[in-house]
Amino acid sequence: MQITRQSEYAIRAMIELASAPEGTILQSRAIAEKHDLPEKFLNKTIQLLSRAGFIETKRGMNGGIKLIVSPGSVTIADVITAIEGKIAINPCLAESSYCKHQPTCRVHSILQRAQGAMLAELNKETIADLAETGQDELVV
Numbered sequence: 645m646q647i648t649r650q651s652e653y654a655i656r657a658m659i660e661l662a663s664a665p666e667g668t669i670l671q672s673r674a675i676a677e678k679h680d681l682p683e684k685f686l687n688k689t690i691q692l693l694s695r696a697g698f699i700e701t702k703r704g705m706n707g708g709i710k711l712i713v714s715p716g717s718v719t720i721a722d723v724i725t726a727i728e729g730k731i732a733i734n735p736c737l738a739e740s741s742y743c744k745h746q747p748t749c750r751v752h753s754i755l756q757r758a759q760g761a762m763l764a765e766l767n768k769e770t771i772a773d774l775a776e777t778g779q780d781e782l783v784v
């Protein structure tokens with residue numbers, strides 16, 4: 645599993661929304677320009693964040709996007725999952741996966757521990773944490 649640019653853009657957008665005063669509507673164009681993101685791709689990403697219930701979009705003259713959840717309740721893992729789907733570092737760890745070798749596989753338990761450690765780290769930081777510290781520069 646690789647965390648894609650789309651997840652990075654989603655995290656940046658969420659941090660930007662969390663940094664604005666509560667209820668503020670921001671234009672996706674402004675977020676794209678500020679963070680040097682392709683606007684069309686950001687708009688597709690915003691649709692996924694909206695479907696996940698993190699943001700609300702409004703069309704029209706006074707339209708834009710706004711955060712509709714507490715930024716302290718959304719972790720980095722939550723945002724990545726909204727964009728990528730369930731996080732699994734190997735297909736054998738996906739919920740829908742079945743491997744006949746799993747009961748005797750020597751690698752499965754190692755991968756499971758590695759995934760657990762990765763998810764623990766991604767679940768430690770919330771969007772609010774990153775918005776407060778100004779750490780929106782991600783290296784992916």
